[in-house]
Amino acid sequence: MAPVQNARLIYKSVPEGYPIPGQTTVYDTNDSIDLENAPLNGGFLAKTLILSIDPFLRGKMRKPEKKSYSAEFKIGEPLYSYGVARVLRSATPEVKVGQYITGNFISFSEYAICPPTVLPSLTVVDKRPDLELRTYVGAAGMPGQTAYSGWKEHADPKPNDVVFVTTGAGPVGSLVIQLAKQAGCKVIASAGSEDKVAFMKSIGADVAFNYKTTDTREVLQKEGPIDIYWDHVGGEILDAVIEFSAENARLILCGSISGYNTGGAAPIKNLSMAVGKCLHLHGILVFRIFHKHAKAFWEEIPPKLASGEIKFREEVTKGLDKAGDVILAVQKGTNTGKAIVVVAEE
Template structure:
């Protein structure tokens, strides 16, 4: 077989200050590289064809100067002029690794490139997909976003029937699952999102109160519908401040992200942190990697089955091809995506 193009999305330069990544500048699609699928050396590894990639806000956190180590995330894995990295699913084309064979589907951190040679299975997982779900689901509700929701809810929510939870960005891939987990546990769910379409979806999956935070003040809703016993935070900033004001004594604040500061050079300073003391608030910051080992078996036994039979609902916003990945990253950061944003790189 003749060499073929091997398209990729390159992290080209660090976004300046509080600006959003600029497609074509911050990230650049490049198809100048070629690959010979039959003869590329594997050196004991395997050749992987990328099928689907996940677009998540943490990608922006990795787009920084390598000298910045004091940051929400670990040292940047997307250095300039290298492929962008995120969770994805690929299929093995050729293998010299005894642990995987051609046709196996692999999940884990993948480069934004059509084909790549992996030296080993470190950090990767073979997916069985006995339910025959779309592979895109395994970078969404059945992947890292879903694992984030499942593990932290089980570990920290201490949910009791009749309590109230406030979920931010409730139309997102991870938080749509939190809404449904909370309803299973018998909680009243207040959820906010940045578009009327997402608000509609939150109501469809069970949210008792759903509103557009761009047109309705968060503090007013929480004053009317609270107090809240659990807070799932993806936003930080003024929304976190409003949640603390509305929190009941002993409430649990699960800090998953602070997207309001991702593009701010000067972070918002929450003014009412003192209330943590008299209200006996429990504040949990976490990363899914720290919790996953404890829950991973139960997750894969439970979640794909519930997705297949419709017990768990989800939506996707699909971009076709790596050429559109830069715009997809920008859409997620601005909140203009209409579901879990995925890049469909290739068919089987």
């Protein structure tokens, strides 16, 4: 077989603010690959089917000297993230031809040769017939796993606890809302549009508001004090939560998107109050805690997703050439569901 096109989304430059399609990322169709004869070097050849577009991608678009918990993207190379791929060829017994695989190494390219070093982070997708494959990068994937394991690890909910969830219409926050309601908590949730507010109410939020048009501090003062806070935004909202938290409140820090594209979130002025209130601040990374909760997650969550007991929203975009636009939409918060790019159907 002659080589075939291998389109890619290349990381072109470090963004100063938002990642701009055509500047930060460039869709490139100049590469090709021989699917039958390309050397595998102990790894395997995978066809990319689905890509997950998540806020944390912005943190990997940085200069090499700026260190973080995960490696930065390399200029001139394809981006990579969580996704689903199908194995076409394999030179390792741990991966079988025809398997659907997922992990945080899926390339933003039509095809990729994956080295053996990715095996520790690889999961074979045990697909249910009543769930779409794309859901395994959303509610049944990393976002759902983040919500479930972070909640189980640190929330310690009690009936009638007051929970505040930011970005409550997103794939992580929406599951946190539903887990909190299942635990008998009162839930306050915020998001950035009226459509998202309506969705949060539909999944059980007792108080849902648009943080762009409503003062968060006024809501927390009226509806709090806060016993459990799930943070996606950092900055001024985190500062407000500290002020209006109950004693011994649990603050679960999952992200800080308010500062991702502005050079940093607003400084926290009320941190000293955490001492007097004996607050518990927990930063979470899914890959450090999910293994403790994986068995329970797979037994509980996919069946509830399939039955509709747990609700979720997906925003599906077809075509790798659109991935740069979707990345920008997620950073600006204009997406209305879990952002997914379908690269190929099979």
